[in-house]
Amino acid sequence: MKDFVTRTASFLITSALLLTACNPTNLGPETTTNSTSTAPGPATAIPIGIAVAQTSNVALLGQEQVTGVRIAEKYFNDRGGVNGTPIKLVFQDTSGDEAGTINAFQTLISQSQVVAIVGPTLSQQAFSADPIANRAGVPVLGPSNTAKGIPQIGDYIGRVSAPVSVVAPNSVKAALKLDPKIKRVAVFFAQNDAFSKSETEIFQQTVKDLGLELITVQKFQTTDTDFQSQATNGINAKPDLIIISGLAADGGNLVRQLRELGYKGIIIGGNGLNTSNIFSVCKALCDGVLIAQAYSPELSSPINTEFRKAYLDLNQKEPPQFSAQAFTGVQVFVEALKALDSQTKIKTMPLPQLRTALNKQVLAGKYSTPLGEISFTSEGEIVQKEFYVAQIKMDPDGNNGKFVFLK
Numbered sequence: 514m515k516d517f518v519t520r521t522a523s524f525l526i527t528s529a530l531l532l533t534a535c536n537p538t539n540l541g542p543e544t545t546t547n548s549t550s551t552a553p554g555p556a557t558a559i560p561i562g563i564a565v566a567q568t569s570n571v572a573l574l575g576q577e578q579v580t581g582v583r584i585a586e587k588y589f590n591d592r593g594g595v596n597g598t599p600i601k602l603v604f605q606d607t608s609g610d611e612a613g614t615i616n617a618f619q620t621l622i623s624q625s626q627v628v629a630i631v632g633p634t635l636s637q638q639a640f641s642a643d644p645i646a647n648r649a650g651v652p653v654l655g656p657s658n659t660a661k662g663i664p665q666i667g668d669y670i671g672r673v674s675a676p677v678s679v680v681a682p683n684s685v686k687a688a689l690k691l692d693p694k695i696k697r698v699a700v701f702f703a704q705n706d707a708f709s710k711s712e713t714e715i716f717q718q719t720v721k722d723l724g725l726e727l728i729t730v731q732k733f734q735t736t737d738t739d740f741q742s743q744a745t746n747g748i749n750a751k752p753d754l755i756i757i758s759g760l761a762a763d764g765g766n767l768v769r770q771l772r773e774l775g776y777k778g779i780i781i782g783g784n785g786l787n788t789s790n791i792f793s794v795c796k797a798l799c800d801g802v803l804i805a806q807a808y809s810p811e812l813s814s815p816i817n818t819e820f821r822k823a824y825l826d827l828n829q830k831e832p833p834q835f836s837a838q839a840f841t842g843v844q845v846f847v848e849a850l851k852a853l854d855s856q857t858k859i860k861t862m863p864l865p866q867l868r869t870a871l872n873k874q875v876l877a878g879k880y881s882t883p884l885g886e887i888s889f890t891s892e893g894e895i896v897q898k899e900f901y902v903a904q905i906k907m908d909p910d911g912n913n914g915k916f917v918f919l920k
């Protein structure tokens with residue numbers, strides 16, 4: 514019992530400290546720290562929540578998002594933030610699952626009192642955590658949630674990541690351009706992941722629409738490391754093209770094992786393989802994999818030139834799609850906050866009203882981003898014009914590689 518009391522007391526103290534530390538509306542002695550949802554809107558730095566996977570296998574994707582939003586925070590604060598008030602990103606690691614994402618969202622919404630959230634990394638996580646933000650009236654922009662149905666989760670949910678229906682078909686068309694003789698297609702997908710299930714549907718439909726033959730569909734789990742049986746089944750069906758919908762670690766391993774078992778045809782990777790973090794998994798055997806892109810470093814626009822330079826200076830390589838999309842998520846909130854503040858000083862708005870007004874403003878705006886000119890449908894779906902396909906080019910030793918954009 515004593516132990517319980519001690520532990521409870523220390524939990525309460527820790528919670529109080531956390532609340533004080535995280536609450537951006539805490540201006541010091543004359544302002545009461547208030548964690549209820551009627552607290553006034555931000556008076557110092559404006560807190561924007563970042564809920565992406567910083568740990569687990571999903572961090573192979575989430576890491577690039579952290580880089581992108583950090584560049585955005587500096588970029589926009591260097592240019593005066595929101596009409597003179599800086600923004601402050603508040604990070605909560607979601608890890609790779611739903612429970613971690615729900616926790617991260619709840620902490621950002623109730624304790625950190627963020628005005629909005631950029632996150633999470635996976636659609637699988639979005640389907641369980643976004644409804645919490647939606648009910649709380651907190652605007653969310655998915656930086657990489659591409660499954661069908663994300664904006665339809667609710668009024669407060671949008672995305673800056675174009676859906677699989679728009680992106681995925683481009684890689685199949687590119688494969689046919691590289692090899693017009695492709696006829697027989699094998700499809701692999703992770704059956705425990707919402708994005709992979711959604712993307713494979715689009716791939717399978719595209720294969721049929723292009724008059725190709727879908728010869729086998731092989732299933733796996735994102736937690737799998739051994740793909741011998743699926744890879745053997747797939748290869749035995751004699752495909753000219755293999756299409757994989759999974760995440761980075763499993764996807765990279767599957768590519769490696771397909772090549773080790775002797776498959777020589779073209780491989781298309783879906784969005785979950787869209788990171789140079791797969792290079793350490795499939796090494797030289799990653800070479801040639803085609804992946805559709807919703808971002809090109811070569812896009813010529815003032816903001817992309819600056820974003821690309823900032824990324825290159827920090828990382829000595831071209832910015833990847835996930836960093837560009839995460840940057841864009843922060844950008845959209847900053848520009849919408851600016852527009853809002855020019856109409857009504859956001860410092861005077863109670864937080865719930867600010868969140869609601871921000872959500873409306875996000876949907877009303879047009880943004881010139883590293884992804885090009887974008888806007889949103891009334892449901893929060895991104896409207897974007899430019900898409901690309903890249904092919905992985907590995908050095909022969911397999912230690913370094915890059916994404917080469919196809920013309």
Ligand code: 1QQ
Binds near residue numbers: 658660760786
């Ligand atoms: C999704 C995705 C992921 C593979 C991106 C990280 O597109 O979960 O929707």
